[in-house]
């Protein structure tokens with residue numbers, strides 16, 4: 001089973017995770033820029049974070065033969081803090097980087113006027129930079145959040161096929177499917193979505209435009225739940241080809257719209273000389 | 284290496300027309316280098332250049348873009364492109380430094396590069412431009428190579444610059460490795476023998 005995790009926050013994960021992911025068949029990841037557990041206090045903090053997403057983290061992933069790409073954006077929660085708002089000015093420069101394959105995570109957290117503004121501005125950036133967009137949906141008041149999200153996407157003029165609306169569930173998937181956007185599902189140990197519920201959704205709605213991710217981050221989460229979902233699909237009678245479509249070809253198709261996906265082999269230690277400081281225990 | 288050789292080596296590359304346009308644009312409007320520099324790999328590719336051993340197409344293209352900047356403002360642009368670059372852009376800046384008329388103005392970038400844990404950046408910081416690293420920083424960087432498993436062949440002018448202090452530092456590392464039953468690289472052993 002080859003796995004492309006289209007949404008995972010590796011910054012918050014350890015090298016042990018990379019090792020387990022590689023062993024489980026994960027060969028490529030997309031890491032969206034988002035909030036950390038600790039709120040940031042200024043644009044400089046975002047610059048360091050974005051630098052890490054296009055610098056250190058791809059290097060770290062390559063040690064384990066995993067291709068790392070990123071999406072860049074000012075997230076909705078911190079868009080509400082005037083001190084962080086300045087980070088919006090940093091975003092365009094990062095959208096030009098080779099490994100940046102979408103604008104994201106954008107969308108709503110508490111659906112404030114500030115979020116409206118920053119969401120629309122960043123959809124415009126996606127259009128200008130000819131990049132797809134990764135849209136987060138709020139955890140609270142989700143159904144109305146998704147409705148409002150889809151309205152903003154429609155108004156922006158970006159093609160629905162260039163947008164993934166993420167963290168969906170049984171209640172919210174229908175509207176997104178009808179809108180023609182890609183549907184993202186974050187498989188979590190006990191909240192958002194489970195492998196067995198995911199299999200039911202795939203049975204009901206088909207495999208087209210479906211993206212399954214672990215969204216693993218600093219909270220309780222598991223980077224191998226993509227694999228578990230693939231296993232649950234097989235157990236439910238889906239074919240190997242079906243699993244490959246959902247866990248590999250779909251994310252390749254979606255992010256491939258950026259023209260920037262690089263899935264060439266990371267030869268063992270390509271980014272290193274005879275192994276690396278990470279594999280050898282740090283310097 | 285020199286920019287002329289890099290341009291010749293790039294001639295068969297599909298992106299060479301894009302690059303020539305880009306060089307002209309940077310000459311006319313230096314600020315345009317920001318987006319062009321980031322996009323160089325997508326247009327010129329990232330494959331090793333047979334005509335320029337040790338260089339890839341994106342690195343060579345970036346050197347030629349840097350060469351089109353006005354001399355009076357070169358240091359500021361180079362600093363900005365490095366500081367806002369992804370790993371490939373940073374690497375290209377470091378490799379370009381000895382080919383640019385920039386004096387010692389970019390020495391702070393070497394200090395940044397050797398502080399990283401990216402073996403490619405550490406290695407690139409120890410090229411010919413490392414003459415602008417002070418001896419103490421240079422020794423630390425060489426020892427870091429041994430520590431990180433970077434072959435010492437990447438260090439420009441190693442034999443001429445290695446001194447007794449570097450040998451003493453390497454000897455300390457060898458003793459620790461021996462005590463731990465871990466291998467000490469042959470090229471570092473050779474350095475010890477030469478300096479003691």
Ligand SMILES: [Zn+2]
Nearest residue numbers: 032034105215
């Ligand atoms: Zn996320």
